[in-house]
Amino acid sequence: MSDLNQEMAERYKNNFLKEIEEQAEMGEWVKMCMQCGLCSGSCPTNFHSGWDHPPQEIFMLIRAGKREEVLNSEGMYMCTSCYNCYVRCPRKVPVTHVMHGIAEYAYRIGRAPKAQPTLHLSKTFWSNATKYGRVNEVQLTQSLYFKDGVGAGIKKGLEMKDVALGLVKAGRLNPLEALGMGHKCKDIKGIHAMLAKAEELEARNKAAKGKE
Amino acid sequence: MADTKTAAYICKGCEIDKRVDVSALVKTATKSGKMNLVREHDFLCSAEGVAMIQNDIDNEGVTHAAICACSRRAKTEAFNFPTIAMSRGNLREGVIWIRPDTEDARETTQEMAEDYVRMACAEVKAMQVPPGNQKTGTVKTLLVVGGGMSGMTSALEASKAGYKVVLVEKTGALGGWAGKLYRRVPTREPFKAPEDNGVADMVARIEADSNIKVYLNATIAKTDGAPGRFKVEIAIESGGIAQEDIGAIVQATGFSLYDANKLPEFGYGKTPNVVDQAGLEALAREAAAAGKPICRPFDGQPVKSVVFVQCAGQRDASGTHLQYCSGFCCNTSIKQAMYFKDANPDIDTVVLFTDLRTPGNGEDFYRAAQNKGVIFSKGVVSSVTPSGNACAVKFKDLILNEDTEAQADLVVLATGMVPNSGPDLDQLSEANRQAEGGDEAAKEQVVQLMSKSVLNLTYRQGPDMPQFKHGFNDSHFICFPYETRRTAIYTAGPVRRPMDILQAQEDATGAAMKAIQALENAGLGKAAHPRAGDLSFPTVRLEGCTQCKRCTVECPFGAIDEDEKRFPLFNESRCRRCGTCMGACPVRVISFENYSVNTVGSQIKAVDVPDEFSEKPRILILACENDAYPALDMAGMNRHEYDPYVRVIPIRCLGSVNTIWITDALNGGYDGVMLMGCKHGEEYQCHFVKGSELGRYRLSKVGDTLKGMNLETERVMDLEVAITDIATLPQKINDYAALIKSFPPSPFKGF
Numbered sequence: 001m002s003d004l005n006q007e008m009a010e011r012y013k014n015n016f017l018k019e020i021e022e023q024a025e026m027g028e029w030v031k032m033c034m035q036c037g038l039c040s041g042s043c044p045t046n047f048h049s050g051w052d053h054p055p056q057e058i059f060m061l062i063r064a065g066k067r068e069e070v071l072n073s074e075g076m077y078m079c080t081s082c083y084n085c086y087v088r089c090p091r092k093v094p095v096t097h098v099m100h101g102i103a104e105y106a107y108r109i110g111r112a113p114k115a116q117p118t119l120h121l122s123k124t125f126w127s128n129a130t131k132y133g134r135v136n137e138v139q140l141t142q143s144l145y146f147k148d149g150v151g152a153g154i155k156k157g158l159e160m161k162d163v164a165l166g167l168v169k170a171g172r173l174n175p176l177e178a179l180g181m182g183h184k185c186k187d188i189k190g191i192h193a194m195l196a197k198a199e200e201l202e203a204r205n206k207a208a209k210g211k212e
Numbered sequence: 213m214a215d216t217k218t219a220a221y222i223c224k225g226c227e228i229d230k231r232v233d234v235s236a237l238v239k240t241a242t243k244s245g246k247m248n249l250v251r252e253h254d255f256l257c258s259a260e261g262v263a264m265i266q267n268d269i270d271n272e273g274v275t276h277a278a279i280c281a282c283s284r285r286a287k288t289e290a291f292n293f294p295t296i297a298m299s300r301g302n303l304r305e306g307v308i309w310i311r312p313d314t315e316d317a318r319e320t321t322q323e324m325a326e327d328y329v330r331m332a333c334a335e336v337k338a339m340q341v342p343p344g345n346q347k348t349g350t351v352k353t354l355l356v357v358g359g360g361m362s363g364m365t366s367a368l369e370a371s372k373a374g375y376k377v378v379l380v381e382k383t384g385a386l387g388g389w390a391g392k393l394y395r396r397v398p399t400r401e402p403f404k405a406p407e408d409n410g411v412a413d414m415v416a417r418i419e420a421d422s423n424i425k426v427y428l429n430a431t432i433a434k435t436d437g438a439p440g441r442f443k444v445e446i447a448i449e450s451g452g453i454a455q456e457d458i459g460a461i462v463q464a465t466g467f468s469l470y471d472a473n474k475l476p477e478f479g480y481g482k483t484p485n486v487v488d489q490a491g492l493e494a495l496a497r498e499a500a501a502a503g504k505p506i507c508r509p510f511d512g513q514p515v516k517s518v519v520f521v522q523c524a525g526q527r528d529a530s531g532t533h534l535q536y537c538s539g540f541c542c543n544t545s546i547k548q549a550m551y552f553k554d555a556n557p558d559i560d561t562v563v564l565f566t567d568l569r570t571p572g573n574g575e576d577f578y579r580a581a582q583n584k585g586v587i588f589s590k591g592v593v594s595s596v597t598p599s600g601n602a603c604a605v606k607f608k609d610l611i612l613n614e615d616t617e618a619q620a621d622l623v624v625l626a627t628g629m630v631p632n633s634g635p636d637l638d639q640l641s642e643a644n645r646q647a648e649g650g651d652e653a654a655k656e657q658v659v660q661l662m663s664k665s666v667l668n669l670t671y672r673q674g675p676d677m678p679q680f681k682h683g684f685n686d687s688h689f690i691c692f693p694y695e696t697r698r699t700a701i702y703t704a705g706p707v708r709r710p711m712d713i714l715q716a717q718e719d720a721t722g723a724a725m726k727a728i729q730a731l732e733n734a735g736l737g738k739a740a741h742p743r744a745g746d747l748s749f750p751t752v753r754l755e756g757c758t759q760c761k762r763c764t765v766e767c768p769f770g771a772i773d774e775d776e777k778r779f780p781l782f783n784e785s786r787c788r789r790c791g792t793c794m795g796a797c798p799v800r801v802i803s804f805e806n807y808s809v810n811t812v813g814s815q816i817k818a819v820d821v822p823d824e825f826s827e828k829p830r831i832l833i834l835a836c837e838n839d840a841y842p843a844l845d846m847a848g849m850n851r852h853e854y855d856p857y858v859r860v861i862p863i864r865c866l867g868s869v870n871t872i873w874i875t876d877a878l879n880g881g882y883d884g885v886m887l888m889g890c891k892h893g894e895e896y897q898c899h900f901v902k903g904s905e906l907g908r909y910r911l912s913k914v915g916d917t918l919k920g921m922n923l924e925t926e927r928v929m930d931l932e933v934a935i936t937d938i939a940t941l942p943q944k945i946n947d948y949a950a951l952i953k954s955f956p957p958s959p960f961k962g963f
Contacts, residue, residue, distance in 0.1 A: 017587070031582050031583070031585060031587070032579065032582050032583070034568070034578070034582075034588070035588070035589075035590045035611055056611060057611055057612060060589070060590075060609070060611040060612055061612065063587050063588075063589065064589065064609065064612065064616070066612075091579070
């Protein structure tokens with residue numbers, strides 16, 4: 001994966017803006033930012049740890065050609081997709097999508113930070129949902145709780161046990177899901193075929209873009 | 213005028229008769245007002261009521277009429293009798309609408325109404341019918357000074373309106389700055405690319421226009437006279453002088469770029485690779501003519517990267533450079549960045565700005581530039597230094613909050629506009645004063661300042677237009693766009709305030725229209741803004757004049773010169789009828805036919821001042837007719853009540869207040885005097901620009917007089933009133949009335 005990183009860095013040399021425009025989804029919007037800062041001011045994750053660069057700064061860093069700083073940043077993974085920035089941007093820049101686009105690109109070239117919680121959630125959620133055709137809540141929760149080790153997982157589980165029991169009593173949580181039972185969708189094969197086709201199309205698009 | 217016959221008309225309409233005893237008012241007009249004829253009418257502003265008055269004028273020989281009905285600002289079309297002297301008693305907005313309809317209030321309301329009737333009668337008897345200015349000039353030719361975008365626009369617009377134009381241009385060609393541009397910022401949809409500068413087309417239209425006479429390589433040697441009859445001497449190319457008769461003048465002398473040599477930190481002058489915006493236009497034209505890309509001046513290699521430094525020497529809080537934003541340069545830099553991007557998208561163009569300001573449709577243009585790949589970075593440049601064949605630009609990135617550096621083949625400085633507005637008149641008069649005292653350095657300074665003169669006016673108050681902030685010949689841009697302080701001389705374009713081409717063209721059109729209005733008014737002997745149409749003009753009783761020069765110095769419009777015997781010489785056509793001279797005159801020899809020390813003074817004296825035991829104080833309000841009086845009228849329309857012991861007299865301007873009125877009022881037993889005038893200072897709203905400021909300066913001396921009379925200094929109060937203070941003004945009056953009531957009654961009552 002890091003080969004791809006090297007390759008891209010070589011290919012675009014000092015023009016990181018061009019790299020983002022061509023490689024990251026919605027990257028072509030970065031140049032349209034007018035640096036008003038409304039996105040950063042609107043972001044609910046503002047001032048949380050890990051938010052090293054708010055959207056306005058990410059955009060500016062890209063335009064300033066600071067490749068390493070952007071790819072090392074956790075800012076774009078912090079997005080909760082609330083769409084405040086997207087709605088408020090006076091330039092109609094789809095900020096949320098641009099942030100996702102950059103995060104996806106960083107992941108694709110192997111530059112995503114290790115053990116990044118949002119990234120972990122995304123990956124877990126995706127594999128969980130695609131495996132069963134719908135989210136297996138118990139398995140998803142388990143994988144999140146135990147992501148930092150068995151001890152931390154048990155601790156977190158005990159913390160939340162009252163909530164879990166309440167949900168079970170109310171019929172909102174099926175403990176059998178832990179064994180892969182519980183809700184299933186009707187045509188799991190169909191879904192898998194659909195996803196396979198989508199992946200194939202996306203890979204083709206990206207390959208085409210990379211050759212431009 | 214042969215015999216004087218006075219008449220008072222009292223209207224009963226709008227429920228006046230229900231609120232006050234009209235028969236008592238008739239008695240007041242007859243007995244106290246001593247009017248020859250007094251009539252009441254149910255509906256005075258109706259066709260029938262107006263016909264009654266007209267009949268009295270035609271058949272009864274009425275020469276002076278006091279119309280006691282509504283405010284003088286209302287029903288002006290109905291009560292329009294230009295052949296007679298006329299005053300208005302404000303019984304509606306001034307009395308019944310600001311008083312409660314209760315039994316308790318009836319007595320004071322009636323007293324108020326009777327006073328306003330007395331005042332109207334007293335005023336009209338002190339008035340005369342203005343005969344109009346006899347020294348009118350009827351020249352209908354417009355002089356436009358400056359052949360740039362603004363000047364050419366003014367000339368073409370005036371010509372289109374059917375007026376002859378004399379266009380004087382200092383250089384050898386029309387076009388000004390715009391003519392030097394490679395392209396201009398787009399003026400049309402979709403605002404995405406620079407467009408042709410449009411100068412050639414305008415020059416062709418001017419050359420083909422038989423109404424427009426152009427002098428190139430010419431300057432104004434002398435401007436003498438007044439609106440409608442200016443005599444202008446033009447120093448022409450051959451070294452001779454051409455004479456032109458001119459009705460009104462548009463000064464469109466434009467701007468110079470702020471001198472980039474004052475910005476050594478940005479490398480200007482140290483390397484040819486640093487240019488100002490004009491320098492880049494020249495490079496772009498050169499390149500286009502040669503069919504080559506824009507090249508680096510240092511070694512002639514094609515430019516691969518450009519940095520634009522916005523606000524270079526502008527918006528400088530330290531006071532070293534320009535303190536203002538010139539408003540055009542962001543769009544210009546965007547346009548210039550496009551010169552590069554349109555030719556070759558691989559050229560790096562970076563605009564370093566602190567606040568990008570793109571007036572007009574510049575926002576679309578800005579977006580187009582971003583789409584073309586121009587990089588905009590929020591940053592403050594600290595230095596530009598030569599670096600090899602190129603430049604190193606050090607700047608602080610304001611978003612990333614770090615000091616950084618960029619390399620560029622070419623650096624363009626956006627240096628901003630400095631007006632070509634002639635010498636600063638205050639500086640000049642000070643230099644003149646010292647030169648008269650024999651100071652050699654001052655004499656040299658006078659010569660140097662006069663060499664910058666644009667109009668070379670023979671006015672006593674100096675050879676050019678007065679300047680406001682930062683040397684621009686500005687005006688209050690909301691209240692009085694286009695207005696200046698010299699009647700029938702209008703400034704247009706960047707000499708007035710920083711602006712771009714489109715704004716300048718709009719400005720120039722407005723100025724041309726104002727100039728036409730002014731010369732037409734001058735021909736009819738009428739005043740220009742804000743007393744448009746007023747036929748009165750100041751007259752002076754020279755036998756009484758002490759040659760103190762206050763009127764000539766204080767006139768905000770430079771209307772008064774001094775004759776060879778040092779007496780004031782009025783140029784009525786230059787006058788705006790504000791009455792500042794009248795307020796200034798310590799011996800009170802200046803007056804207007806329809807507005808004088810006497811017309812106001814007799815009103816003050818006409819008010820019935822009850823004795824000290826009555827517990828009915830009297831407060832005089834002198835209210836500026838432009839803002840305060842309309843605000844009071846509107847307070848009436850909104851039925852905002854105020855104190856019944858005030859008596860309001862409209863005045864033309866706070867500047868026209870002669871302190872004798874205040875002394876007379878206090879001596880006459882008034883308990884307080886309130887003056888209402890417009891805001892003055894940098895953000896002035898005075899319709900006569902300096903009137904309220906001068907008036908206030910005079911009032912600041914009243915405190916000593918009050919102490920001398922053993923009176924509380926609060927008995928004279930100066931209040932700044934805007935036309936929008938409709939709701940708050942009555943409260944302010946009431947507060948002041950409460951304060952006055954807390955004092956013992958004036959000791960001067962009954963004398």
